[in-house]
Amino acid sequence: MNLIDKSKLSQSSLDLPPSFRDSSGLHGPTIAVLLSLASETNFKWTTDDLKRTFKHIERLLKVHECRVILTCSQETPLTIRNALESWLQSIPKDRRNQIHYVIPESISSPEGILASATHVAVTADSTMLTSESLASGRPTYIIGHNRCTGTLEQFNRNLIDIGRVRMFMPSRAIIAESGDFMSDIGEHPERNEEYVDEAQEVAKKVRWLMEGHAVSRTG
Incomplete structure (x- = not known):
């Protein structure tokens, strides 16, 4: 498993168009939205879920003045x-x-996208993308966690419970700085900022998942 390495990430970049880089008057961060949505027996995604995700991205653009780098998987x-x-x-x-779409066939890994973003939102079906996002050190948000079952649900729920990730739910309006506009669901577990051994820890949990074991909720 080739997880993102922070030193390698610092040397990565994405060829962004000048119109995206130089958008004037925007005050929000740059959000990477990584959609996998490949066939996964423990992830039930519907057309309504996709439409809801589009609306959430639109909130980032209109309400929060974010730039969004968007891509999906070749699968x-x-x-x-x-x-x-x-x-x-x-x-x-x-x-x-404000939005730049990266054709999946044009990239071999998400390093350049992650290097260009301040926050990351990733669909809950891809443990690999979640692991890479966490290893990058960017605040990570999960899309569609409630569509997971079995060990995939346990994997995502564990990361939410210990404060590694939060649910992707952009607020409908500007909220206080003490809140999280990317995850406006009320109270959160305190965000766990200990990223030193993030890659190794998450990789271990992914291996457990792939082997069919339940992931411990104790972290």
Whole structure:
């Protein structure tokens, strides 16, 4: 398993268009949204879930003035990729400079995307993307955790419970600085910022998951 290495990440970059880099008047952070949505027996994703995710990204653009770097996986079903590209075309012209879509075939790993982002949101079906996002040290948010079952649900729930990740739920309005506009669900466990051994710890949990073991909730 080739997890992201922080020193390697610091040397990575993504070729972003000038219109995206130089968007004037924006005060929000840069969010990487990584959609896998490949076939996974323990993850039940629907069209309504996809539409909800699009609305959440729109909140980041309109309400929070974020820039968004968006990509999916080469294994993402064609129907979802088509829906994604159609939605991108529907974004108002005055917002299009805020979002950059990275064609999955153009990248071999998410390093450049992670290096260019301040926060990461990733679909709950991909333990690999979650692990890489955590290893990058960026605050990480999970999309669709409630669509997981079995050991995949245990994996994501454990990370939420110990404060490694939070649920992706952008707020509908600007909230106090003490809140988390990326996860407006009320009280959170205190965020666990101990990233020193993050890659090794998460890799171990992923191996347990792949071997069919239950992941401990004690961290």
